[in-house]
Amino acid sequence: MLNVYLYAKRVAIAALIVLSVLTAFYLLGWHAYFFLLIFASILLAVLYCGMADWITDKLHLKRGLSLLLAVLLFFGVIFVAFWLIAPTVGQQVKEMRQTVPQAVSQVQHWLTQFGWGEKLMQQVPNDMSEVVPKQDALLSKVSGMFSSTLSFLADFAIVIISALFLAANPSLYTVGLSKLFPVRHRVHIREVLDKSYTTLKSWLVGMLSAMAIIGVSLAIGYNLIGLPLAFALALIGFFLAFIPNVGPLIAGVPAVLVGLTVSPQMALYAFLLYGGIQLVESYLITPLIFQKTVDLPPALLLFFQVLLGILQGGLGLLLAAPILAVLMVVVNELYVKGLLEASPVNAAEEEVE
Template identity: 40%
Template sequence: MTTKHDFNSKVARAVFITLLIASAFALLILQPNFLLLVFAGIFFAVLLNYSASWFHKKIKLSYGLSLLLVIVLMFSIATALILLIGPSVGDQISKVIEIFPQSIEHLKETIKQTEIGRKFVDELPQNPADLLIGKSSSKIYTQVLGSFATTVGVLSNVFIIFVIGVFLAANPSLYRNGLLKLFSSTFQPRLAEVLDKAHETLSLWMFAKLISMTAVAILTTIGLLALGMPMPFALAVIAALFVFIPTIGPFIGLVPAVLIGLMQGTDMALYVLILYLSIQVIETYIITPMVEKRIVSLPPALTLLWLILFGILTGIFGMILATPLLATIIVFIDQLYVKDYLGNKT
């Protein structure tokens, strides 16, 4: 029998979920960069907290020293990578950017070898980017990329994310308990469980993606070197970075490699296409299921629509954070609405 207290608890949880989703969408529409910066900071804090907690348990350091050790290790690894492979990868990425327009023109010339191809190319705008960003290209381009369109914007936002992450990770219980105090004492234990579940989901998702990205980078580098493709390290880095965006990311990372391969010949472009598709199959059906088996399952169609929405509203930065944000929202909906409010425990 449902008591009045149980009914009130269900109503409170339903109201909480509704307000949470409504507030998130309001911020997403009105101040998308602010919302994404906050979530990116939380995301980074989860990474720091998870890593520091691991060192705290394994080598018995205090949490504060463990957090400091994690930050020092991150900076050391980043500095080592920049010094060891940064110049080479940077030069190759510059060459990729420089050669990309030439590869598009080469693709046009290849297509124009047929009558249908000539008609198709003649209908294209002089600037291929107009297909994506229309006549008001500079205006829309700026809106899509937001403050991340310039180097200064990137550095300032990275700094903000770093500061938010460090402050949150330095004393997570302070912010967690502060959030819990906004709700009734009867609801606090359950909300604490859900917050822990969301924290675990984000942590596992992040490390799973890092493993997938590393595997894709290694496999792509080996494959491109074996094929004799130019700029293999830069193309491998691009492919690995786009793994962070599920469903459509790998296909975006495929484009520059195939276009540059086409400049080496149609056979090379075909080999590169086969290589990337093979790696995508390995990543999707072998690596990802192994490393993400404990993570909340995301429906592919919902994930794709969510990525498109964030791409339209916030650009590439939003697409990078769209999936972990969706995973977090699904945890809250599943735990508080489906299981608690609807009573569906399956």
């Protein structure tokens, strides 16, 4: 009789979990951007807390002072890096606006040498006036771009301020969230939240380390082969490395196009250099960095990136990896260990309590 009761209980819990997941996806589909902003705030708060914990451990300061130093250090590093490289990168970005279209024109000329390429080029309008919008449409696009910029700045400010509130007193929110569950489960919920925090912190450390290695390697490599706009291209590779699977593919295209403006041989060198660095990063550096931190299944990560990319575009693609890391912790702790692998004896004892 007890086994039948436990079986019915597990079925009910499993149905509740499935219903919760479906509800979450429904809410994500309609209000995805809001939830992604919340997660972005949590991710930044984890970074603040991780830096504050490190400062507290090394300097033995109070947490409030450590958090203040962590925030100042974070924005200070960004400001100093921007001050040092902005003039060079800014000039190279201006040059890239002219260089990349030239490279595209060369690719179009090369394609016309083939039958299928010529047919493809016939689909491109020769009269560029068809491509350039009329004055009314242009004003509308400029207005929309201005509105989008203001919206981005507002969202950015919300993320930064929310992250500061979360990092200032994280226990206030974790304890408050655990109170939404029955008393007997609250300790376990807080343990899951602690593991989620540790997972996100480890993922951030590993990802930032990999990004730094890729950015520095690309800057050195591009300069060694004499590729123009080396620092701007390396900066693109650095930022896009934050997006696993998809980001590295996108970052390699500008390097090859810029190489084409010099010669096909330079484009080949850029392609081989970038591909070699990505291979070393994917099969040597990243496994070593994430060996003791977070190991995300590549195929599952790619599917999840596609899902969030379809639901919310670039922001979903950007945050897909850390969200998946947290989901794996939650599913493993609450569903696999808490339900599927729970022994009948422990389940009965829990029910008695």
